[in-house]
Amino acid sequence: MRTLALSLSCLLLLTACGGEPAPAATPVAAERTAADQAAVAAELNTLLADWHEAELEANPIMATALGDLRYNDQLPDFFSASFREQAEARERDFLGRVQRLDRDALAGQDRLSYDVFVSDRTLSLEGNRFPGWMLPVNQMNNYGSFFAQLGSGKSLQPFREVKHYDDFLARIAAFPAINQSAMANMREGMAQGVVQPRPVVEKSIPQFAAHVVKRAEDSVFWGPIASMPDDFPADERERLTAAYRAAIMGTVVPEYAAMRDFLRDHYLPAAREGVGMMHLPDGKDWYAYSVRTQTTTDLSPEEIHQFGLDEVARILAEMNAVREQVGFEGDLPAFFRHLQTDDRFYFKTPEEALQAYRDVQAKINPALPKLFDIFPKADYEVREVEAFRAESSAGASYMAGTPDGSRPGVFYLNTFNLRAQPNFLVETLSIHEASPGHHFQVSIQQELESLPAFRRFGGYTAYAEGWALYAESLGKEMGLFTDPYQWYGRLSDEQLRAMRLVVDTGLHYYGWSREQAIDYMLQNSSMAESDVVAEVERYIVMPGQALSYKIGQRVIRELRDEAEAELGEDFDVRAFHRQVLADGALPMGVLQTKVREWIASEKAARAG
Incomplete structure (x- = not known):
């Protein structure tokens, strides 16, 4: 998701201040x-x-x-x-x-936009003291892999017209400057002690090596040529084919090879052993800044760590209840092993997995009006994560479509390791990444033409991920999770988010090792080890981001509980969801103020 978060608790006053009445104006x-x-x-x-x-x-x-x-x-x-x-x-x-x-x-939305904008700019400027520019490469946010996605012809970059092809040739020509600057920044980081941990570098090297090919036709960047529209004139087809061959072999391959060699021969020997931010210069302050920006709250790492421990224990108890419900005779760790090893819980082919998620998409869409009276116009597609980035990518992710609907949203499913994609996750993962989770929320926000563009297309991780995790809890209300194993999948997904609170703070605040974090997650879940490793290595390079899910979910759930308690029989869940979604992404403190004012207005209207 797009992430620019800030703490605005106690900053916004959306209604006029009280005080003595002003004299009557002419x-x-x-x-x-x-x-x-x-x-x-x-x-x-x-x-x-x-x-x-x-x-x-x-x-x-x-x-x-x-x-x-x-x-x-x-x-x-x-x-x-x-x-x-x-x-x-x-x-x-x-x-x-x-x-x-x-x-x-x-007043109103204008006051809200003013305060959000001021705080966005202030917090962004505050972050300039931390040298994130010295860490341009990691296995999760890798500009090399992203550029390859652009050039594949299956992502953001359009390849519908001859001009589009020429446009990307111009971008290829500009790529060496980015690549060389990234290496220069990393050399500066090596001199300043601001470098990535060894496991991160080891996972990044193959991502650049994947694009060092001997023939242009073997390159991901050849995709647009292989799928060139039939209506292009013959002379243009010939020109573009030659130009792409020259660009791939003369620019793309040498640049990816240069970064591969630099990472392997120079950067890896300088990589750090300690994986947490606390091992970087000014690392604890840097992490505190990340926590504040990602959660949009003032919660301390200590508070978040304890909340995570409590949630892990609660969810384990609910998982044990599922074990008893299905009649499994062993203990919970044995149940975890059963879920990890029994073939009936896993897809046999990538196609089978993709189809399962498309089937759930067709099942969920008709159920949404039960809980919502606000909907996106755009639809989404289920696609497989591209092979060149699958090994180090998350199990699933979402890429937003265009606001006009010309390009649909994409729910990416990673089929690299089908043992990391148990079939009991289908319902909850679909809800989270697609509808009514990320696709639903992001598309609604992009379609709010009355909002300033920085709010339509901006975002806050705690809001977006908190909403998606909250959306998972709506599954039973939509008629899902009737199968106890699918309900276990919901618990498993929430457990992942709870463990993140413990592990992220453990790594970056308490000095946990990579191995300690992996062991903790393996002991408290049925996740595949390969998935756990990918998760932990993600937290290492995205400090604080993993905290946003449960923190955001907690705020939204608490607001719903407040609304239900205050409004009683008059509570309308669709009206509540409209309040959460109708103004786009907001910091958690702002959202609390907004929803509580709505609750007060609803009570006043009924009292009147």
Whole structure:
């Protein structure tokens, strides 16, 4: 998911402040005040539109992802010092401009947008003290693999017209600058002691090596040529085929080989042994910043660690209840081994797995109106994770479609190791990644044309992942989880998120080793070891991100419990879900304020 999180608890006041009533204004003064307010709101929305346009120009890949093809031939050097300096200058400029506006003249969504924007910019600038730019490569967020996805012809980059092909040739020509800057940044990191752990580097090397081929036809980047539209003129087909062959063998392959060799021969020997952030310079403060940005709360690592331990224990008890329900005679660890080894819990082929998720998609969609009166226009597809990135990718993920629906959302299923994809996860994983989870929430947000673009296309990990995990809990209300093993799958998925609280803080705050984290997860779940290893190595390179799921879920569930308790028989779950979804992603503190104000207004309306 897209992640830019911030802590806004106690920052937003969405209603007018109390106090002594103001003297009655004359009609002329009232008109002037209304006009002033409208002018400030208009100036704010112009500024926010300018920000979005500046962001698209600075990040053409984001524009491509949104279906805006104006910059489709551009690929800035994201890792260069000049790019970072320009980004910081842009942040400071817009922060200064927005703070010169009269916040007190804004109300409702305009006030909300103002405060979110100010806090986004402030927190982003605060993060510049931490040298994340020295760590441009890891096995989860790997620019090399992402560029290969773009060039495959099956991702964000369009290849429908001749111009589209030329656009990507221009991006290939710009790729060496990015690659060389990444290596320069890593050399600086080596000098400063800011380097990736050894297991991360070992997993990253094959991802670059996969694109070092002897024939252009063997490259992922040949995909657009292999599937070139039939209506292209013959001379253009010949020209593009020759151009892509030359670009792949003359630019792509040498650059991927250079990074492969650099990682293997120079960076790996310098990799660190301690895997947590606490082993980096200023690492504990860096981790605290990550926790705050990812959870959008002020919870401490100690509080989160204990919450995780408590949740792991609770969920284990529920798993044991399933064991008893299905009549398994061994203890819970034996039940885990049974689930790991019995072939009936696993798919035989990738095609069988993909079809199972497509079948659940058809089952879930008709059940959604029971719980929702707000829906996305866009649909989604179930696809297999590409082979070149499957080994180190998560078990499943979601890529948003375009706001206009021209490209659907994609639920990616990783079939690299089918033993890591038990069939009892089908219902819960589909809910989480697709509907009513990520696809549902992200698509609704992108389709909210009344929101400023930075809110339509931005996001907060705690909100997005918290919503998706909360959505899993709706399965029984939608008529799913009638099979006790599918219910076990739901518990297994939630257990993964609970263990993340323990392991993420364990690694980065308490100094756990990679092996200690792996052992903890194996002891408290039925997950395949390969999946556990991939998970732990993900937490190592994405500090704090794994905390967002359970923290966000807890906030949303607590808000629903509050609404049910306060409204009693008048509680409407569809109205509650509309309140959570209708304004797009928000920091947790903002969401709490918004929903509690809705609860109060509902109570007042009924009392009146």
